[in-house]
Amino acid sequence: MAVFCSHSPEETLLWAEEYAKSLRGGDVVLLDGPMGAGKTVLAKGIARGLGIGAEVTSPTYAYLNSYEGRLFHFDCYRVTSERQAVELGFLDYFDAGGICLVEWSENIKGLLPENVKRVAISGSGDEIREIRS
Ligand SMILES: Nc1ncnc2c1ncn2[C@@H]1O[C@H](COP(=O)(O)OP(=O)(O)OP(=O)(O)O)[C@@H](O)[C@H]1O
Numbered sequence: 001m002a003v004f005c006s007h008s009p010e011e012t013l014l015w016a017e018e019y020a021k022s023l024r025g026g027d028v029v030l031l032d033g034p035m036g037a038g039k040t041v042l043a044k045g046i047a048r049g050l051g052i053g054a055e056v057t058s059p060t061y062a063y064l065n066s067y068e069g070r071l072f073h074f075d076c077y078r079v080t081s082e083r084q085a086v087e088l089g090f091l092d093y094f095d096a097g098g099i100c101l102v103e104w105s106e107n108i109k110g111l112l113p114e115n116v117k118r119v120a121i122s123g124s125g126d127e128i129r130e131i132r133s
C-alpha cells in the first residue's frame with residue numbers, strides 16, 4: 001500500500017491525475033473517506049488524467065454521472081438499500097466497460113464486484129490528507 005500526504009486540493013488533483021494512468025476500462029475504484037475528505041476531488045483528478053474535458057461535479061442529486069461513457073462516478077451516500085441501487089441500474093454500469101468510481105460504497109456492499117481497487121483519503125477541513133492506494 002502506498003501513502004501520499006496531500007497539503008492542498010491541487011496536490012490531490014495532481015496525485016489523482018497520475019493515479020488515473022494505472023486504471024483500465026472495467027476497473028471499479030472505491031473512493032473511501034469521511035464527508036468532506038476529498039473523494040470528489042479525487043474523482044475530478046482521475047477524470048482529468050483520463051483526458052475527460054467535462055468538469056466533474058458531485059453527483060449528490062443524480063446518484064451517478066457518466067462521462068463520455070468512459071467514466072462513471074457514483075455517489076451512494078443517499079442510496080438507502082441495495083434493491084434501490086439495482087433499480088437505479090448500478091449493476092449495468094459495472095459491466096459497461098468504463099472505469100467506475102464509487103463514493104460511499106459501504107451502502108451497496110453486496111452489489112460490488114469481487115475485484116475492486118480502493119483509494120482511501122483521510123481528514124477534512126484544513127487537515128493534511130493521507131491518500132492510501
Ligand atoms: N488536501 C486536500 N485534498 C482534497 N481536498 C481538500 C484538501 N484540503 C482541503 N480540501 C477541501 O476539502 C473539500 C473536499 O470536498 P469533496 O467534495 O471532494 O469531499 P467528499 O469526500 O467528496 O465529500 P462527500 O462525502 O460529502 O461527497 C473541498 O472543499 C476541498 O477544497
Ligand SMILES: [Mg+2]
Pocket residue numbers: 039040058075103
Ligand atoms: Mg463527494
